[in-house]
Amino acid sequence: MPKWHWPIDPDKVPRIVVEPPGPKALEVVRRDEELIMQSFARWYPLVIARGYGPVVEDVDGNLYIDYNAGIAVTNVGHAHPKVVEAIKRQAELFLHYSLTDFYYEVAVKLAEKLVSIAPISGGKKVFFTNSGTESIEGVLKIARGHFKGQRPYVIAFLGAFHGRTYGSMSVTASKPVHRRHFSPLVPNVIHAPYPHPVHCPFKASTPEECGEYALAFIEDWILKRLVDPSEVSLVLIEPIQGEGGYVVPSKSFIQGLRKLTQEHGMLFAVDEVQSGFGRTGRWFAVEHFGVEPDLIATAKAIAAGLPLGAIIGKAEVMSLPRGAHANTFGGNPVAAAAALASMEVIEEEGLLRHAEMLGEELKKVFAEEVGDRHHVRGLGLMIGVELLDERKKPAKYLDEVLLKAFKRGVAVIGAGLSTIRVAPPLVIPREMALKAASVILEILRGYR
Ligand SMILES: Cc1ncc(COP(=O)(O)O)c(C=O)c1O
Known part of the structure; x- marks a missing residue:
C-alpha cells in the first residue's frame, strides 16, 4: 500500500x-505564449507551483x-521524499561526467536493476538515453545495425506514437499533425493495422478475431506482396497504445506477432515509454x-520526473x-540515482499490486456507470474511457469534459480521438482515485 508522505491532508x-x-495562472500563460513556441497541444491552463504525491497545486x-502523473511520468508521485533525498545526495557528489566517455x-x-526487472531471459545490456524519442531512435539504429544494414525495413503500427524526432516520427502514425509538412521522413517503414477493440479496421466480431485479421494482414499482404521477410529487421509495437487512445490489443495478437518475428528472424521491440x-x-x-x-524502449517514468530513458535488450x-552510438547526457548520475530510488519506492510500497488492484476497481466503477455507452479498457493504472456517440464513433466532447474536470479540481487529459486517459501516480490512495472518478462520471452524466 502506498504511504502518505506529504504535508497536506489528502x-x-x-x-x-x-x-x-x-x-x-493567466499571467504565466501570457508570458509563456509570448516566448515559448506554441507547438504543443495543451488541454487547459493548469500552471503548476508544487506537487504532493498524487496532488498538484497551481500558482493560485x-x-x-x-x-496525469505529469504525462505518465511521476509514477511515485511528486516530490517523493526518498527520490528527493537521492537526488540531493547525488547532486552533492557530481552532476555530470559523460558516461559515453x-x-x-x-x-x-541502474543497469543492474533494469536487467533484473526486464522480462527478457539470458544476457541483457542497457543503453541510456534522455527521452522516449531518443530510446526509439536507438532501437531503430540497433536493429538496422544488428543486421549490418541488410534488413532495411521496419514494421510499425497505425495508431502508434513513438516520438517526434525523424526516426521516431517516421514510425509514428497516431495523428497526421505529427508528420504533416515534415517529409521526407525516414524511408522503409511499413505501417500495419493495430487491432483496436472498438474501431477494428476489419469486419471482426471480437477483439481476438480483429487480432487474427491484423496478423493475417501482415503475413498475407505485407510479407507476401510488399516486402520479403528477409528484408525486415524490426517489428516495433506499443503493447498498449498510449497516445493512440490507451488501446489494449488481444493477447493472442501479441503472441502471434512475436511468433511471426521469430519465424522470420526479425527483432521484436516493445515501446514501453508510457x-x-x-x-x-x-x-x-x-x-x-x-x-x-x-528490445524494450523506456523513458518517462523511469526516473520519477528527471529526464532519462533506457533501451534494454538481449x-x-x-x-x-x-563509436557507433552515444550521447552526452544519457545515464546522467542524478537521474540514475532518482531512478534507483523510484524503483525502490515501487517495491517497498507495493505499488505494482496497488496499481493492479486499484486499476481493476476503477475500471469497474467506470464500466458500471458508462460501459453501455462508452468503452472502458486498460491494465493497471493505464485506463482509457473512450467516449463514443450513438453510432459508436468517437464523441466530440472530450475537450469539454476535460476542461470541466479541471475546473472542479481533477487534472486529467485525453488520448486518441476521444479517450479520457486515466494515469495517476501509482501512489494515489484508493479514496482519492475514486473521488476523481466520481467527478468525471458526474460530468459525463451531462452528456447522456
Ligand atoms: C509510447 C511512447 N513512445 C515514445 C514517446 C516519446 O517520448 P518523449 O516525449 O520522451 O520523446 C512517447 C511520449 O508520449 C510515448 O508515449
Missing part, C-alpha cells in the same frame, strides 16, 4: 480557492487530484501478454560497435 483535495485559471493555490557506478547500478515502470501493475506491460521481446542484439 481528504481535503480537491480544493478550489480561485476559479481556475486564476490571475497568477488550487489543489487538484492528479490523474568515462565511467561511474550509479549508472552501472506503459513501463509499474503503470500497468507489472514492471512492463508486455509481461501481461506472456512474450519476451528482444546482449547479442545490443552490439553496435564502439
Whole structure:
C-alpha cells in the first residue's frame, strides 16, 4: 500500500480557492505564449507551483487530484521524499561526467536493476538515453545495425506514437499533425493495422478475431506482396497504445506477432515509454501478454520526473560497435540515482499490486456507470474511457469534459480521438482515485 508522505491532508483535495485559471495562472500563460513556441497541444491552463504525491497545486493555490502523473511520468508521485533525498545526495557528489566517455557506478547500478526487472531471459545490456524519442531512435539504429544494414525495413503500427524526432516520427502514425509538412521522413517503414477493440479496421466480431485479421494482414499482404521477410529487421509495437487512445490489443495478437518475428528472424521491440515502470501493475506491460521481446524502449517514468530513458535488450542484439552510438547526457548520475530510488519506492510500497488492484476497481466503477455507452479498457493504472456517440464513433466532447474536470479540481487529459486517459501516480490512495472518478462520471452524466 502506498504511504502518505506529504504535508497536506489528502481528504481535503480537491480544493478550489480561485476559479481556475486564476490571475497568477493567466499571467504565466501570457508570458509563456509570448516566448515559448506554441507547438504543443495543451488541454487547459493548469500552471503548476508544487506537487504532493498524487496532488498538484497551481500558482493560485488550487489543489487538484492528479490523474496525469505529469504525462505518465511521476509514477511515485511528486516530490517523493526518498527520490528527493537521492537526488540531493547525488547532486552533492557530481552532476555530470559523460558516461559515453568515462565511467561511474550509479549508472552501472541502474543497469543492474533494469536487467533484473526486464522480462527478457539470458544476457541483457542497457543503453541510456534522455527521452522516449531518443530510446526509439536507438532501437531503430540497433536493429538496422544488428543486421549490418541488410534488413532495411521496419514494421510499425497505425495508431502508434513513438516520438517526434525523424526516426521516431517516421514510425509514428497516431495523428497526421505529427508528420504533416515534415517529409521526407525516414524511408522503409511499413505501417500495419493495430487491432483496436472498438474501431477494428476489419469486419471482426471480437477483439481476438480483429487480432487474427491484423496478423493475417501482415503475413498475407505485407510479407507476401510488399516486402520479403528477409528484408525486415524490426517489428516495433506499443503493447498498449498510449497516445493512440490507451488501446489494449488481444493477447493472442501479441503472441502471434512475436511468433511471426521469430519465424522470420526479425527483432521484436516493445515501446514501453508510457506503459513501463509499474503503470500497468507489472514492471512492463508486455509481461501481461506472456512474450519476451528482444528490445524494450523506456523513458518517462523511469526516473520519477528527471529526464532519462533506457533501451534494454538481449546482449547479442545490443552490439553496435564502439563509436557507433552515444550521447552526452544519457545515464546522467542524478537521474540514475532518482531512478534507483523510484524503483525502490515501487517495491517497498507495493505499488505494482496497488496499481493492479486499484486499476481493476476503477475500471469497474467506470464500466458500471458508462460501459453501455462508452468503452472502458486498460491494465493497471493505464485506463482509457473512450467516449463514443450513438453510432459508436468517437464523441466530440472530450475537450469539454476535460476542461470541466479541471475546473472542479481533477487534472486529467485525453488520448486518441476521444479517450479520457486515466494515469495517476501509482501512489494515489484508493479514496482519492475514486473521488476523481466520481467527478468525471458526474460530468459525463451531462452528456447522456
Ligand atoms: C509510447 C511512447 N513512445 C515514445 C514517446 C516519446 O517520448 P518523449 O516525449 O520522451 O520523446 C512517447 C511520449 O508520449 C510515448 O508515449
